[in-house]
Each structure stands twice: as C-alpha cells, then as structure tokens.
Amino acid sequence: MAEERPSRARKPSTASTRRTSSSRGPEYAAHAACRSLQGLIDHPAEGVSAVTPKDDGWCVVVDVLELPRIPDTTSLLASYEVHVDRNGELKEYRRVRRYRRGSADE
Numbered sequence: 136m137a138e139e140r141p142s143r144a145r146k147p148s149t150a151s152t153r154r155t156s157s158s159r160g161p162e163y164a165a166h167a168a169c170r171s172l173q174g175l176i177d178h179p180a181e182g183v184s185a186v187t188p189k190d191d192g193w194c195v196v197v198d199v200l201e202l203p204r205i206p207d208t209t210s211l212l213a214s215y216e217v218h219v220d221r222n223g224e225l226k227e228y229r230r231v232r233r234y235r236r237g238s239a240d241e
Contacts, residue, residue, distance in 0.1 A: 183197055
C-alpha cells in the first residue's frame, strides 16, 4: 500500500517573488515614464531612447510624436527626459530636444 505523507504549508513561490522585484527594473521604469508623460502632454510616445538608474529611481528618455506631417519623415518628434522614482511615480520631466523624424543625429 502507498504511504501517506503529511501535508505541508506551501511557501510563497520564489518565481513570483522574483517577478515582483524584477518588475521594478528598467523595463518597468520605461513603461511608467511613457504612461505618465503621455497623460500629461497628450502626445503619443514613439519609444524609449535611454534608461539610466539614479539614486532615487530612474531617468528615462522618451521620444514623442509632437506634430504628425505628411510625408511621415517630416513629422516633428521630441525627446523628453523623465524622472521616475523606484515605484514608477513621476517626479519631473522636461523636453531636451526637438527634431524631424528624417534627421540624423549629429
């Protein structure tokens, strides 16, 4: 006959614990910065150019479509430096550059 084993209380999964702590990393900061900035300036985010860790959170450079034009290569975009804390809360933002989509960096 099969021997019965006593049931044990389950500990929280380390995978879910790891997922929670890693969700506060650069990817989380980038998503939080885009979401906050879009809500404030009412322009769509095109992407993220940089994510840099800071003592109190993250500095994220978000590229935003400010003025769509036809053809698309002449649309005006802007780069915003967005500072979020470790929880993804917006601390400050500022526009650091405005450029045409078709222009290359110097």
